[in-house]
Amino acid sequence: MKMLKKGINFMGKSVKKFFLRLSDPSIILFSTLILIFSLAVIIRSIPLKWGLFLTEFDPYYEYYLAKKTLEKGVLWWFQYSPSQREFDTLFWYPYGRDLRRTSQPGVPILVTLIYIFL
Incomplete structure (x- = not known):
């Protein structure tokens, strides 16, 4: 006890x-x-x-911007002037949208650089 x-x-x-x-x-x-x-x-x-796939619209848009940045080069984002506007009608049809002026470049540039280095 x-x-x-x-x-x-x-x-x-x-x-x-x-x-x-x-x-x-x-x-x-x-x-x-x-x-x-x-x-x-x-x-x-x-x-x-x-399944593993992209959902919603934002990842597709970021993917599209990264692809466009890869095609035109990273400096494309920084060579903006109002006289050289590029309207992309894929997202805002029929008027289009100037991607460099209305989008944030951080994610597309980072993804492009990672793709280039890997």
Whole structure:
């Protein structure tokens, strides 16, 4: 009986010590970040059961801009002048849209450079 009380008392102290260490802010922060990251990966991987392909319209548009940047060169984005407007009617038919003036160049240029270097 005495041995049982010592065991319970020892377990109580170790559990208490564990929870005191667990209340350290850095451990709580690290655990929360791991939980959030795991949840994000799980949620983002749900569509994989239907196949790996681009969904929605934005990835197709970024792909189109990267392809156009690869064809015309990376400096094409920076050689803009109002007299040299290029209207692309693929997305805004019938009037067209000047891609260099109305699009952000970051993703297409980065993708083009990665494609060139790889």
